[in-house]
Amino acid sequence: MRRDPHDAPESPNSPGSPGSNHATEPQPGSELLTAYVDGVAELPPDERHQVAALLAGDPQARADQAAVRTLLDQLRDLPAAGVEPDWAAMERSIHQAVGSSVPRPWWRRWKWLAPSAMLAAAAAVVLVMWARPDPISEPEVHRIANLGSPDPQAAENVVPLWLDGAEVDVDLSASDLLGALEAHAPGESDDDSAMQPGPDADAEVDLLPSTNLAWVDQLDEDAIARAEHWLAGKKG
Amino acid sequence: MESLAAGLPLFKRPPSTAPAVTLADPDHELAERFRNGDRVAFDLLVRRHQKGMWRLVRRYVKSDADAADVTQLAFVRAFRGLSAFRGTATVRSWLYRIAINCALSWLRDHRRENPTEIAEDALTEANPAPAQLSADDDRAWLRKAIEQLPPKQKLVLELRVFDDLSFKEVAELAECSENTAKVNFHYAVKRLRDILGADHAP
Numbered sequence: 001m002r003r004d005p006h007d008a009p010e011s012p013n014s015p016g017s018p019g020s021n022h023a024t025e026p027q028p029g030s031e032l033l034t035a036y037v038d039g040v041a042e043l044p045p046d047e048r049h050q051v052a053a054l055l056a057g058d059p060q061a062r063a064d065q066a067a068v069r070t071l072l073d074q075l076r077d078l079p080a081a082g083v084e085p086d087w088a089a090m091e092r093s094i095h096q097a098v099g100s101s102v103p104r105p106w107w108r109r110w111k112w113l114a115p116s117a118m119l120a121a122a123a124a125v126v127l128v129m130w131a132r133p134d135p136i137s138e139p140e141v142h143r144i145a146n147l148g149s150p151d152p153q154a155a156e157n158v159v160p161l162w163l164d165g166a167e168v169d170v171d172l173s174a175s176d177l178l179g180a181l182e183a184h185a186p187g188e189s190d191d192d193s194a195m196q197p198g199p200d201a202d203a204e205v206d207l208l209p210s211t212n213l214a215w216v217d218q219l220d221e222d223a224i225a226r227a228e229h230w231l232a233g234k235k236g
Numbered sequence: 237m238e239s240l241a242a243g244l245p246l247f248k249r250p251p252s253t254a255p256a257v258t259l260a261d262p263d264h265e266l267a268e269r270f271r272n273g274d275r276v277a278f279d280l281l282v283r284r285h286q287k288g289m290w291r292l293v294r295r296y297v298k299s300d301a302d303a304a305d306v307t308q309l310a311f312v313r314a315f316r317g318l319s320a321f322r323g324t325a326t327v328r329s330w331l332y333r334i335a336i337n338c339a340l341s342w343l344r345d346h347r348r349e350n351p352t353e354i355a356e357d358a359l360t361e362a363n364p365a366p367a368q369l370s371a372d373d374d375r376a377w378l379r380k381a382i383e384q385l386p387p388k389q390k391l392v393l394e395l396r397v398f399d400d401l402s403f404k405e406v407a408e409l410a411e412c413s414e415n416t417a418k419v420n421f422h423y424a425v426k427r428l429r430d431i432l433g434a435d436h437a438p
Contacts, residue, residue, distance in 0.1 A: 030422075031419045032419070032422065034418075039402070042402060042403050042404075068425055071425060071432075072397060072425065074378060075398075075428075078378060079375070080294070080398070082299075085300060087286055090304060090307065091282055091283060094286075097312050098316075102274070102278075103319055104319050
């Protein structure tokens with residue numbers, strides 16, 4: 001017997017009830033006996049078979065079946081309480097009360113169309129506003145605008161060099177890093193000593209100002225080769 | 237219970253104009269016609285169900301006139317809500333649910349006004365004609381036994397026996413599963429037999 005625990009039937013054995021002496025578990029199909037008697041066609045086959053098996057094997061169940069049928073007949077013979085009203089008059093009064101036009105559910109009424117459209121438009125606007133990226137704040141704009149501009153302090157350390165037909169800005173503060181990179185470049189360890197920044201590295205850079213290109217003529221072949229090699233590495 | 241054939245003339249329309257609904261339940265076709273703007277379909281629903289609804293309400297409201305008013309109110313509410321009826325339940329059980337709600341609401345509203353209201357049928361039962369004494373006694377006994385049932389068993393029994401509803405409809409109105417309705421019905425009858433005596437002979 002399938003039973004939903006959330007809507008269990010009222011207990012037949014509540015305290016004080018006449019049936020409280022039946023504390024045992026009901027036989028399979030016994031709780032459907034009345035439904036079987038009153039409407040066997042409404043029972044699914046498995047329930048029908050349960051009750052049929054019960055009736056076949058239990059004389060008391062057969063006696064109950066007959067008694068239930070008699071009682072249900074008596075109940076159905078009970079006259080309805082009260083005196084029936086004038087049905088035609090009731091029909092007329094209901095007809096007058098409800099009017100002549102058929103009401104439509106709210107979602108089918110035209111008067112909802114305009115407010116609904118406006119609401120949908122407003123929702124769309126809100127959605128677009130919400131989905132758009134946040135506007136950039138003023139300090140953020142300033143920071144982004146200055147991303148490409150050189151730091152005034154850092155600009156003092158940058159010296160433009162003219163090498164291989166192109167002007168190259170060399171950051172003096174990064175000279176150590178440049179030297180380190182050159183020193184660890186694979187396959188060029190034999191030239192490292194020439195590019196190692198020495199104690200006079202600053203003085204050497206000071207000798208290469210772009211405003212006075214006379215120093216270019218003073219460069220030896222080895223220095224030019226190293227500079228071109230460095231430039232090629234930077235371009236590459 | 238009134239015959240389902242009450243509204244049959246209505247289905248003599250040509251098939252081409254009939255809405256595509258199940259013909260198994262004439263109520264659903266009437267509801268569909270009403271949703272499509274046929275005002276007369278509601279009048280036919282009223283004609284088919286007013287008696288049953290009045291009887292149902294009358295079991296709650298112990299006055300014929302008040303029961304008629306409550307029934308009328310239930311139909312007015314049904315008229316307003318029928319367009320939104322989704323057809324998950326039968327139209328009849330939907331109407332009966334509205335009727336029960338209206339009756340319960342009426343009882344709540346009038347409890348203070350008529351705290352000692354006595355049912356009219358109780359008055360008539362108290363003064364039966366001598367020739368009808370035995371039969372009236374039997375009926376009064378049965379009615380009293382029904383009144384002693386727990387509320388849910390009473391509801392299920394009355395809906396099944398007096399309103400001729402299917403177990404499915406009873407379950408919809410009692411807000412339980414169909415199986416629970418069957419079991420409640422069994423225990424309601426069992427308890428009635430216990431109250432009336434083992435052989436339930438008055």
